[in-house]
Amino acid sequence: MPPSEHELRLRDRLSRLRSVSLLGGAKLSGELQRLQRQLDRIGEEPTGDDIWRSVELARHPDRPYTLDYVEALLDDWFELHGDHRRGDDAAMIAGLGKLHGRTVVLVGQQKGRDIHQRSERRFGMSNPEGYAKAMRAMKIAETHGFPVISLVDTPGAYPGVDAEQHGQGGAIAESQAVMARLTVPTVACVIGEGGSGGAIAIALADRVLMQENAIYSVISPEGCAMILWRDASQAKKAAAAFKPDAVHCLELGVIDAIVPEPKGGAQTDPQAAAQLLGESLRETLEDLVDVPGDELRRRRRAKFRSLGVFA
Amino acid sequence: MPPSEHELRLRDRLSRLRSVSLLGGAKLSGELQRLQRQLDRIGEEPTGDDIWRSVELARHPDRPYTLDYVEALLDDWFELHGDHRRGDDAAMIAGLGKLHGRTVVLVGQQKGRDIHQRSERRFGMSNPEGYAKAMRAMKIAETHGFPVISLVDTPGAYPGVDAEQHGQGGAIAESQAVMARLTVPTVACVIGEGGSGGAIAIALADRVLMQENAIYSVISPEGCAMILWRDASQAKKAAAAFKPDAVHCLELGVIDAIVPEPKGGAQTDPQAAAQLLGESLRETLEDLVDVPGDELRRRRRAKFRSLGVFA
Amino acid sequence: MAKIDVSIETEDKPAPPPKHPNTCPGCHSHYRDDELERAQWVCAQCGHHFPMRARARIASLVDDGTFYEEAADLHSEDPLGFFDLRPYTERLAEAEMSTGLADAIVIGQGSIEGRGCELAVMDFAFMGGSMGSAVGEKFSRACDSAAERGVPLVTVTSSGGARMQEGILALMQLPKTVCAVEDLHDAGQAMLSVMAHPTTGGVLASFATLGDVLLAEPGALMSFAGPRVVQELTREKLSEDFGRAEQNLRFGQIDAIVPRPELRATLGRLLRIFNAPV
């Protein structure tokens, strides 16, 4: 069987990667191997149905959330609270812990399980105070040379009156700017919904991973359908058009690797999902921890500055 | 006439300064000359009456305020507004302008002239948002290598419910920490009331100046009298005891130089007062602009770490 | 205050044309094109700031004959083969036809009051000023050009947000432009950000708010989420000036509101302050 057009595009990305001078020898081959392995797993281009299944799984109410992974993966966890200025945003988690014996700073959005939690945590939609808390945690990482792990799981930044008045746009920009300045290794993983500005605020990382059934998008399928088709029920059609699934994100060079989930999705076996995520984080961090800080920063910026398709 | 005890203490400070290795050759001699000039002007130790006159002049309703000096001394003034997070505190001024042709960042508390302004500017008592605005301005200075000039004129930080809830103590500490990290030249001048934590928040500078009739103190005379004598009307007695006047501050090594005022106080001739302040700022900056940034910072911290009398 | 209701939802659908194209939404005065042009598209009666096209904006700011455009032909491609009611490529071609621009931003070198600077000026008429790959790339190149030539960057934004037809790559223009600003700052150069109506969504949440100094035009909407989204969520009546420049100033988000007739002089002053070369 000849390779599909989709596979050809992935192979094309591989061959372009080979010629990129950003990644030095050993690192490049690790990157290539990872991509090769992923390529082997991905047969065909995801269909509209496949994409919609990802949307549903990414939002599955039993899907593991940030604190579930914290509990499964980190020892000596200490949660930080507050931005030490104005408030403590429960939609954003920040803390310190040990991952496989190495101290890391972890930030990530947190959805709620029950009605009370969901309201308190605003379904994982942060206010400016949440981004300020994340930035504070990242500054601790910078002072002490700890890697930063960011788990992205949000429908988007919270569109509230207070949030707007208190500089939601500026907070999202500033959080990205802080990440662009860090000289410590940073790894982001989209573990559910990677929704728009709310997601990218904490995803300007050296490596960006995505779980197999996570989605990463500039707008929600419903929002897109509402604007373009004037009909939110066309969400599935919209998703098929803007392709928020992990395979397409990998193909577009927006993410660096796909983290496998247990068959049927992370919610079927949270422990196994955590183990797979933990392995990916460990492997990715090992690639980064020996790179000098200013070189990490230079590569990180160069990578994000290379994104886009224009002529 | 034999030298007074007070003059002996000043001379003692001079001879100690000679042996201080912090300031290199040329700089040291400039410092010495300045102190010598000041010594020549100061005959006797200020009495309780002299000190109380300073307290009254420092609070004189016609005394020039920060914006009066801005208008008299800076070209191309552009006032910055807001902390770009939560609010714009009218009690704290921050902005950019040219002093004798050199771009500087200026921060300083601002009292009000009329009843409306006084209430809007809270008599120069900042909220956390005011310190945050000053920090933002100082970070612009750091990015672009502009010197920072800080004009201190406040009874203290604002003791309001909101201020406390929004981290007044932490904001004052953080502002000092930002100043301790700067690698650009910094000059503070107490131009009226240098009240407690509210003042020191923006006074951790390479050089600290004080106008002749300004006061600089850990607590207001009334506050001190209330606590120690249980009687606020004993303020004059309290001031005589804790000596907030410029001469005593110089003697204790807390300030580096006294900026002369027109006879009778700055309010008698604001233009002349501005010119004298402008000359002092120019002279002081010239001493600092050629010192490498990390050396400036090292010396600044060493200077403040040397303050205190213990055994 | 003018009542313009442009939020990110309308990014690719212009509001229905008013009966008379140059009717002021603030006071309903009518103007001829040449009247408005002479007044820099500011209503003489009520001060309403009409939208201003990128080239006209540049002409109103720079010293005569000093503007040298860069990357004029750079345009977005269609990475997703995006198709809603019409193909994205068709929308792009149409916008190019109607605006005479290859995308929603114009960049280049110029001088203002004798001081050299780089300019990056957005044009809302091109697909609602939405930010896709071309806008991100051109903005980034403007940062590099400013850094190389040792001049500050002046930006004027007017945007409904990220261009959803480019999907996740549109979102990636946020970190891309943020990294470009950081490189500019590391090179010791300033960015002066002027936010015109509307500066919302992904542009507000990336480079526009990272200027050393943040200016806004009177009445400019500057909100991350559109007022309609916020209203739907909160179900409260929003204040008259919700998300407007005036509210942003009051809440400490920006340094100044500068009426258009004063903008050139204000930028001149700031260029002197930031030591832009003569």
Add this chain to the structure above:
Amino acid sequence: MAKIDVSIETEDKPAPPPKHPNTCPGCHSHYRDDELERAQWVCAQCGHHFPMRARARIASLVDDGTFYEEAADLHSEDPLGFFDLRPYTERLAEAEMSTGLADAIVIGQGSIEGRGCELAVMDFAFMGGSMGSAVGEKFSRACDSAAERGVPLVTVTSSGGARMQEGILALMQLPKTVCAVEDLHDAGQAMLSVMAHPTTGGVLASFATLGDVLLAEPGALMSFAGPRVVQELTREKLSEDFGRAEQNLRFGQIDAIVPRPELRATLGRLLRIFNAPV
């Protein structure tokens, strides 16, 4: 919640003694000294945290026999010849007699759960824990000792603020201790700040809030201005927990409230996180 009313105004005047010295102000339970000591001065009935003396605090935190005190004899002088109703020197001598300490802070080396650290622990019994030259100098030396030995610094604060009898030099202890923390951070070491009741005024506004991690004891007052000052100014009734640790947590000012019985374990965990040497 216990109703302790200690604010900066009372710094050198202890509150009038309660009828029974170990009466809980929260629930009025009575305790013998040895009962309280065994319970780390926490009320078994209501959880009220009694003030804890510096040496007892250190003993409760460090591994047995690991504490090595530094600069024990360093004390403040009287730079102003300060005299109110009594001379400052007399107040100092009296405090030294009654507390057995040379000033309001104890510093030294120790280990917690097997991890090396430096400790700086304040004692409210010495002139209301006020910060003068000796406190500033000893705190600064603790920073240097931590940096030199490559261990984190653990601070426990309890202070009414700056010591006004040292005048402007007391205020100078704020920038002095801030500079010392910055030097510690530049040396790559962490500071873990535990704020006990009360941590107010100049100590809150300097080193105490500059820790990498900010912990507080339940009920601890942590305000810059004293509640009485705020109340006089605002003339509103302050909330029950105004300025308390609980309110500070709610407003995002601190990371955690740690009851005293859990403090040692929490610090042990944080020392492991910050890679304190075994």
